[in-house]
Amino acid sequence: MGASSTGTLHLILFLLLGLGMRAQATTTVTAMIGDTVTLPCEAKLFGDLNLVSWRVRLTDTSNEQLLSYSPSNSKTEMKNIPEYKDRILLNKNFFLNITDVGIKDERVFSCFTLVGSDIDEVPVALKVYKAPLTPEIMDPAAFLDEGVLQKVGVCVVNNTYPMPNVTWQHNDDNVDLNSPDVNVTNNVVTDENGFYEVQSSLSYSSRREEGKVSFICTAIYFEGLNKTSSKTSSPVTLLIHYKSSKVSLQVTPAQDVEEGTNVTISCSGDGYPRPENFNFMKSGEENVVVTDHYELINVTQEDTGEYTCSEQDNPNIKGGVNVTVHYLTLTMNPNKNISKMVGENITLDCLASSSGTVDVTLMKKNKVYQTPLRLDSLQYLHSGTYTCSARLREVKEMKREKAIMIRVEGKPKITKLTKKIVNNTKVITCVVEGFPKPVVQWSINGTAPREESVKDKKSQWNHKITVQPSENITVTCIATNAHGQDQDTVNLTAMRFKEPEDETLEQDPADPTDEKSDSKTDQAKVIVGVIVGLLIAAVIAGVIYWLYKKKSPTSKTKTNERGTADEIKKINKGDNNHTSGSSAV
Incomplete structure (x- = not known):
């Protein structure tokens, strides 16, 4: 029998006996799409091997032979199946090599052998896979509103096989699919190549205490028997928007x-x-x-x-x-600078209006007065600046201040006109008070002497001249201002004669604003009265004694010898006269 007849006989026997083949457990082989896979032949190969054949299950009821090999003539016959043309090869171990593996190759292949009269068949299942692209969260929300089940985004997993499992993680923990705050919907489609595209949409209800939440999605995919791998998207962090509670x-x-x-x-x-x-x-x-x-x-x-x-x-x-x-307002009454005449009365008052408790003070220089302040019978010493100050207790920095100037005016008054001997000259001093400042003129027997500068004292002005009269003269002090005039005179003897004793002029008036001034003035008047009385008594006693001595010749000589000394002593005691007119010498 020829070789061809033998091969045909083997095939017939193979087909006939195949009905009684023993069942074998299926072996599974995995391969990445696009790779070359080798399917092992685990059927009986040792002994009188007559035939090796590979078949593929194209449908549930149809098996097709891919190729067969006869050892007797070392000939391989290929079945004309277009989808495996130029893609399959039987290697020296009778293993089947398939190149460029695709999704359609995910089938059950069988290796058949004929050893002697025994037929053996072992199926091999081919599983293919393709790793997905890195998942990406598309169309993420700009933010999440508190308490609203709101769409976070869509996790897209593309170009993969078989279909992966897509999961979501919230702040690194898997989302609880059973929670009412979570809703996940999946949409699966395949492209023209049969690869899967999974779109998983997540909705989430946030809470304000979360502040912000981070989401990622993960694709878990098949990569071999009992082996899976995963790829994770970049995180999407969303801020929680919530309304104010206060x-x-x-x-x-x-x-x-x-x-x-x-x-x-x-x-x-x-x-x-x-x-x-x-x-x-x-x-x-x-x-x-x-x-x-x-x-x-x-x-x-x-x-x-x-x-x-x-x-x-x-x-x-x-x-x-x-x-x-x-607020704090402060006014003064009167509210502007004012001029008053000597002897008039005036009342000063500080008036404050405020939003709280206010402390008000009235001051002149460093002296504090009660307000309102009534000044009766004004004197020159009352002139000056009076300041009202107000401070709000509730606001320590809130202060107000007002000030006015009171000017006391009056006609001139000569309060002192004195004479004394200094260094063989006679010094006459005229003390004047009044406001505006009086203009003082001197007259000596109708002529005007040169006045010396003298420092003023308080509200009084001092004027002084120095003369050395060679004969008896009359000196007049004339003070003038807008309100009137006052004058006083004093008689001077020639330097070679003695001066009679003069009356003492009145002293400076006390400050009427001082509460003790009245008592001091009364005391001064008593003292002046006592001194004047003693002086008058002394003058009378001296005149009587002088008349008595004049009758004695010896007394005249002694008197002439002592004339100059007595004159100096008497002049030094002072000659004062406060009344207008002249004082005889």
């Missing part, structure tokens, strides 16, 4: 709002993002602003009150703050 106000400056200043009332809510538009109200009057603050320019006491604010899109949540505008 609003609060802040006043700048924070304390002691002073009338006339600018005040800013700022409103803020605890929602996110920070609200920007608010409604401000005072006493029910609404002011809508587009920012988070309300400006009060140059505030007055009318701006005092409670201010409230609320978000424009959440008007039921309100906050409030009380604003007190402190």
